[in-house]
Amino acid sequence: MESLFGDTYEPQDEKSRLYADVILPVPIPKMFTYKIPRSLAEEIGIGYRVMVQFGSKKVLTGIIGKVHQKPPKEYEAKPILDVLDTYAMVNPLQIKFWAWMAEYYCCHIGEAMNAALPSGLKLSSESKIQLNPAYDSETSMYPLDAREEVILQALASQEELTYEDCERLLGVKSIHGIIKSLVIKEAILVFEKVKDKYSPKVETRIRLTQEYAGDKKALEKLFQEIASKPKQEEVLLKYLQEIPVYQKPELNLKGLDKKAFTEAGLSLSSLKTLMKNNVLEEYKLIVSRFEEVTESKDEIVLSEEQTTAINQIKEYFEEKHVALLHGITGSGKTEIYIQLIKEALESGSQVLLLLPEIALTTHLVGRLKKVFGSKMGVYHSKFSDNERVEVWNGVISGKFPLVIGVRSSIFLPFDSLGLVIVDEEHEASFKQYDPAPRFQARDAAIMLAWLHQAKTLLGSATPSFESFYNARTNKYGYVQLDRRYGEAQLPAYHIADILKDKKKNLLKLEMTRLMREKIQEALNNQEQVLIFQNRRGYSPYLVCEDCGVSPECEHCDVTLTYHQFAEELRCHYCGFKEKVPKACHACGSVKLVAVGLGTERIEESLTLLFPEARVARMDLDTTRSKYGYQRLLEEFGAGNIDILVGTQMITKGLDFEKVTVVGILDADRILFFPDFRAGERAFQQITQVAGRAGRREKKGTVIVQTRQPDHHIYEKIVNGNYKKFYIEDMTERQKFYYPPFVKLIKISSRHKDKNLVEKAARYLHNLLNDIQVKKIMLGPEKALIGKIKNQYIFESLVKLDKSGNAQAVFKHDLQLILEEIYANKEFRSVRVVVDVDPY
Template sequence: METLFGDLEDIKAGESALFADVILPVPIPKMFTYKIPRNLKEEIGIGFRVIVQFGKKKILTGIIGKVHQKPPSAYEAKPILDVLESHASVNPIQIRFWAWMAEYYCCHIGEVMNAALPSGLKLSSESKIQLNPTFDADTSPYPLDDREALLLQALSNKEEMSYEDCEVVLGIKSIHGIIKSLVIKEAILVFEEVKEKYSPKVESRIRFRTDLAKDKEALEAVFNEVSNKPKQEEILLKYLQEVPVYRNPELNQNGLEKKVLSDAGLSLSSLKTLIKNGILEEFKIIVSRFEDEQGHNEDIVLSPEQEQAQNTIKEAFEEKNTVLLHGITGSGKTELYIKLIQEALEGGSQVLLLLPEIALTTHIVGRLRQVFGSKMGVYHSKYSDNERVEVWNGVLSGKFSFVVGVRSSIFLPFDSLGLVIVDEEHEVSYKQFDPAPRFQARDAAIMLAWLHQAKTLLGSATPSFESFYNARLKKYGYVTLEKRFGDAQLPEFQLADILVDKKKNLLKLDFTRLMREKIQEALKNQEQVLIFQNRRGYAPYISCEECAWIPECEHCDVSLTYHQFGEEMRCHYCGFREKVPQSCRACGSSKLSAVGLGTERIEESLSLLFPEARIARMDLDTTRSKYGYQRLLEDFGSGNVDILVGTQMITKGLDFDKVTVVGIMDADRILYFPDFRAGERAFQQLTQVAGRAGRREKKGTVIIQTRRPEQQIFQQVMSGDYKNFYIQEMGERQRFFYPPFVKMLKITTRHKDFKTAEKAARYLHNLMAEIQVKKILLGPEKGLIGKIKNQFIFESIVKLDKSGNAQAQFKHELQLLIEELQVQKDFRAVRFIVDVDPY
């Protein structure tokens, strides 16, 4: 095993002291150096998890980044307390990847580590107290008050107590003052108990005593012995039914899951007796949390167009590391992916398939699981800590050679990646906005593949402008799929003018006549409908009809969203919620009305317009549970739901035979947004949601409701004219210096005091202006939302020249400036957030 600069074995062979640079999960700009104790010298290696003391009390899990013989000059190195494993959890390629990510995205490697490791692999330290063995209450010069005496009495009966235990004993919430007093009086000792969060899943099993299983005569004797004990006999017969040891005694070794007997309603007390008498024995084994499923190596039959695309991709990979697959919705990109994954796995490489959201994951996973079985792992944020650790360990051990996951799966411990596929590569969900590292998973995946000398395939019906730009520059290979798979036809688009229907009194509960007619027609034909509105809740806000007062969040500069279910108003930024007011707090009027459309309100309107229809809603509020997405999609896929209302979750990857109508409620809201990408995002969302319609032989219909039907973008979406739309938008971006022609950074300044936040923002802005690189500097301006969670926000935008080393130099100097500012008294509590590629 090698360090980042030398051979570990050579260093270990030396006589001088050994030191390790340890990556810690804290926002500090460098690794900390610790001394390696002699007894741990042979157990240490790059990527091993270790326990170290950080500061006076904290105990943290760190990852060994380097091993060397140079002691730190600025402080005395503390010893590593312990090594947590016999094999590294992290490999050198991962550490290089973390270092690149920290440098590129202007954060610290510890923040990357914190995001990368499942929390089940990070230790928690919990403060505990114990009696000081030298303390004697009778001879102590310090008197004890009643609460201190009560706590010491409780401790006298226990070896240790947690802070939580102390709170229960004393019946108070804050016990820190009492703990501090007892420490000063030398009555107690405080220590940190370290706990490993990950715990494997253990299964209890039952089997015959080994000698019995191998001896048929002994088994016969056992049955004679229990013949007058029907409950015990029933258990033994059930065991033989499940584990036929008469035919094959070797089967007894694995035994039978104890749960099988309890589920069959058999007597557990009789089972205990059989174990006590030595007839059966109970043992435990560690099992996977994921069901083993055999893949059947399905022979995918490609259409001539798909086969041509596959061959072109392979040819492009001979010259390019990255290829963009531009395939219209429903063109069968998944079948192409499966073929390419099969070939990579047969060649002995690992494969990573990135999907933007869990809603997609649940639908595609079943399809992939049929083909790849238990060699495929799934990794996403709805998994428990233990499940994520099992996938991590499965990749380490080689159990999972193929992983399907969301953006966090780029951190898994791959050691021989051959292919990375990024599906729906244009999706904004690939961008991590908070906390650090604020990375773009598509871009990071390309870098990860480069580190492994692997190939990257980017797939989309509406590619991001950056990817399409790179393809036109010949930096990426470019492959198209322009025909839908099978007999599926592209949907027919129709525009519904909201204002015209309103004037003619044809608008009912926000639905135009055309939209209502098409939904009714689909229901009559026993077909399904998708309704898209990218805003959850009942309505964006409530307003007073007399004075126009709008309830706002107490902690953020935003109006509260009205949620009819629960009769409350919520802030979607900080989580603040309150009951709906009965009257206006400004003028006292009781005339309060909901303004605008949310998915909850649309669901209610549909139930009034189509009372016979079965309606479901898919948004963040209905899919919070672990399997919320899956249950909704299963209901819809099995035909138990006629109309599915949803946010952008329904725009991606869903493939249902019976969906013939897609309704887009408020297309204008997507268009008019203060973001240079608004047009690009609108084109992508409208095209993607439209692609859910008519994915089999029947042609689908897409209804776009708008107040501005003359907008050119609608014609471009309807004709699928991506290239002309791209050329038009890129002309604007080049003229006003926007990506991909420049590199953008957003620097956000936050503080609870408005003037301090503004002063810090201006101070940093002026310092940035002095950095000697080619750039455009905008701001600082109050954020679009000026306050979130009681923190005032100011933003500066930097547009950097893409040539030369302007980016690296600016980022490096910016981080030094921020570090200098944060040691100044005035700005110590100010948060400076750097977001690279922010939009």
């Protein structure tokens, strides 16, 4: 059997003691060794989930990483409590991937495992109490109070109680003091009840018994007998209408969902009577949570450019692992993906299509389901735990050889990947910020493909500068599509000067005259409009006109965002909220005004400016529900919405033929953000959202509102001159040492005591400075947002030389330094967060 390190083991004889190195979901940089009980030796292998005790009380789900015969030297190995699987839920390639992720992103393999496994595959452990068998109330030297008596009386009739049961029983909010007292008095025992979270979906189904299913005459006779019992007759007729047993006898095996009878309003007592009389029988069936879809046989017609692009990609794949498909918006990249996926599946390989947003997943799923049917699994965070486990199991069983999903789908148990496609590869949402591992899904997907000896295709209309740099330096293959698919034309850009309109009193509710005219024109032609603003809420903040103070979050260094519909101020970092104040907290003035534009306020403004239009909003607040995205997109696609206002969710992937006008209300907000990528992000977001306009025969219109219409970036965007902008920006990055010319690592120190965390950050920074590699150290400085959730944050930024072994040496020494920091009593409570490739 293979281990994490590629070696094998063979049990020598029945008496030889076996040990397992178990990966546990704890932030400790190693696996833990446990004894394998002889009773479990035949049931255990690499990748099996096991139940183990960690510490004195915790019970955790672990994954077997290695099996061997070496007992640990530092501690007495505890036995594995139980094996949870009959087959491996994780394969050796996944464990290698976790190990790489832990090493590259400076975290622990247990953290990678914790991120990888869906919650439904992790055990839940809850504390319970039971009577101590040795306890005798008459001989006990400890008296009990009234509340303790109630608990013991309840335990006399019930074997066990949860903490919540005890709280309800006594009507108290916290039971811990009472439990502790009973434990001291040796009256009860506390234990952990462990249960597996995942439960399959079970349907109760009804079918004809074999006596009647196989004998038509017996059934005819039965109908004569129940002729005087119309309710029983209705039940039987309903079954036979749905399941024609004599035309298709095989259908009777599966039967009919019991709900069909109740939904039809039929008598349940009559159904029970028919079952009692052995006419119908009830049985349980485990069913999929995903509806079965038959794949379409329609062939996709590729243009000459698309066919050429596919051939070029295949040629590059002969010698390179990665190719970049640089196709302008609307050039037909999806059709290329479909063709390549088809060929990979036909060869017997698995395929992963990675997308940055759930919104994109929703939009593409319907389209791809028609092509690939039930071969395709979908994986994202809006799914329930059980649904995600079902996809996980579907990948293992081969039910889903194709998966379309967001960044977490790189953790699925693929064992024969042939192709990984990363669509919109430039997107910032591929980056995971919290918790660890803080990975970049595009980069991790390339590594995952390499482990499987698979190929990776990166697709984008506006590639990330790193990917384009790798293509220009011949590390990646490069394929370009510079024409839109079919008859669609590129949109016409208009740069609208906000300040100019303001001076002439032409600005209405933050809309320039040009913006209003183009929206009205589209509405008159019964066309649709998309309005982009990268800020949710009614307005970024409230401000007092008298003293200039804005309400701030109690726990973070940020102003609170004003949400008019809910009549509250919210912090988008920690979730703190409060009612809108009637007066200024600082001076008492009632002159509080909303400053800036959020999607909620834009929605209101558009409703006032265009009262005849149907306006809707797509942002995090309106799409929180599981099918929030889907419902909005279906409504928009059906033409029930005229104007859709949205955050960056609407900037990519949406393809609606009636959208002819796209408006960007405040381009400056993106362009002048304090980040070395600000220009790159602005070019990408404006180009991407502009690409939603005019995707069929009619030419689209894009209006970009700005206070600096002469900025050089707008000329590049209007002319679609990505390469010229790239060259200019890369010259600056090389000059000031930014990626892709260096590797960035951000190290954040966090604590509620500002003085302590600043001292710890300086101490840590000095230790990092002593690491003998070529680097530039910046900081430590207070973070851009200096306090989040009552934790003060100080940051150091390391610019590492990319040549040689500088990264490996730095990361190794960094780990030793962190161990030193945590061993220091003064700084032990300071939390240090390492973020590799932070931006």
